[in-house]
Amino acid sequence: GQQLNQxxxxxxxxxxxxxxMNCTSSSIFNTWLWYxxxxxxxxxxxxxLYKAGELTSNGRLTAQFGITRKDSFLNISASIPSxxxxxxxxxxxxxxxxxxxxxxxxxxxxxxx
Amino acid sequence: GAGVxxxxxxxxxxxxxxxxxxxxxxxxxxxxxxxxxxxxQGPEFLIYFQGTGAADDSGLxxxxxxxxxxxxxxxxxxIQRTERGDSAVYLCASSLTGSNYGYTFGSGTRLTVx
Numbered sequence: 001g002q003q004l005n006q007x008x009x010x011x012x013x014x015x016x017x018x019x020x021m022n023c024t025s026s027s028i029f030n031t032w033l034w035y036x037x038x039x040x041x042x043x044x045x046x047x048x049l050y051k052a053g054e055l056t057s058n059g060r061l062t063a064q065f066g067i068t069r070k071d072s073f074l075n076i077s078a079s080i081p082s083x084x085x086x087x088x089x090x091x092x093x094x095x096x097x098x099x100x101x102x103x104x105x106x107x108x109x110x111x112x113x
Numbered sequence: 114g115a116g117v118x119x120x121x122x123x124x125x126x127x128x129x130x131x132x133x134x135x136x137x138x139x140x141x142x143x144x145x146x147x148x149x150x151x152x153x154q155g156p157e158f159l160i161y162f163q164g165t166g167a168a169d170d171s172g173l174x175x176x177x178x179x180x181x182x183x184x185x186x187x188x189x190x191x192i193q194r195t196e197r198g199d200s201a202v203y204l205c206a207s208s209l210t211g212s213n214y215g216y217t218f219g220s221g222t223r224l225t226v227x
Contacts, residue, residue, distance in 0.1 A: 041218075042117070043156065044218070045216060088155050090155070097169040099144060099161025099163070099168055099169050100171065105154055
């Protein structure tokens with residue numbers, strides 16, 4: 001099936017550092033989404049991107065929809081301990097069903113106080 | 114309710130048994146989604162309902178899996194003749210319509226087939 005390649009798989013950083021993670025695919029996407037998942041919970045939407053080239057911020061989070069429509073990145077500035085969790089990118093394929101999202105495998109973020 | 118409610122939160126069943134997983138969406142949400150998340154993986158799409166009908170069931174892995182939403186609210190995911198490979202967290206989400214991505218996910222049902 002279709003795949004999203006998400007990297008890095010894990011990150012261990014110091015509190016206050018900036019974080020960057022990204023997703024790439026060989027396929028074109030109409031929408032890119034970034035989620036955060038805490039243990040025992042469902043994913044929570046952080047940022048949604050709907051247009052190629054779009055750059056969107058949500059507090060300390062910034063994400064961009066790649067101009068080729070095949071990639072996206074998420075940056076977190078000045079990380080804090082509560083940023084710990086697993087971050088997933090997800091997207092809707094060009095021509096795909098609106099309810100069918102493809103998720104990456106996640107980036108596990110650990111923050112050292 | 115305030116959020117998407119999934120019951121049970123944990124289910125252990127023997128191989129070959131039948132199980133039902135329930136999802137109560139947020140009141141008024143017309144779209145409902147089922148995903149499956151294996152350990153160390155991202156969620157994998159199973160099926161999407163718009164109202165009572167399945168708008169896209171292309172993610173159901175085989176005919177042992179079936180889902181219903183008879184009144185356009187609560188949904189039940191049914192798995193027949195369970196196999197050990199069915200063990201995963203089954204996530205349900207809902208949204209106001211199928212055209213926005215303001216999904217709200219539930220906390221999931223962790224299914225373990227022994």
